[in-house]
Amino acid sequence: MRPASRQIAADWTTPPQADGAFEDGADDIDAAAVAAYRISVETGRPLSERKLAEMFGKTSRRWARNRMAEARQALKSAMADSH
Secondary structure (H helix, E strand, O other): OOOHHHHHHHHHHOOOOOOOHHHHHHHHHHHHHHHHHHHHHHOOOOOOHHHHHHHOOOOOHHHHHHHHHHHHHHHHHHHHHHO
């Protein structure tokens, strides 16, 4: 357990978030993860679920799998649009 003085200091230094800021941040993280995975595939070195999750401070492989599926869907759409 942290001493009370450390807890107060930690709370004081954390900026308050506006309503909806957390959701926007989560969407940004998801989009960045999709882009990172897509780039890794395009360069021929696809990231693993574990590595992708780790890059974005996540512990859920399911979260990473979902981002990977989104990236694959975006790649398929891009390829279909180019034909």
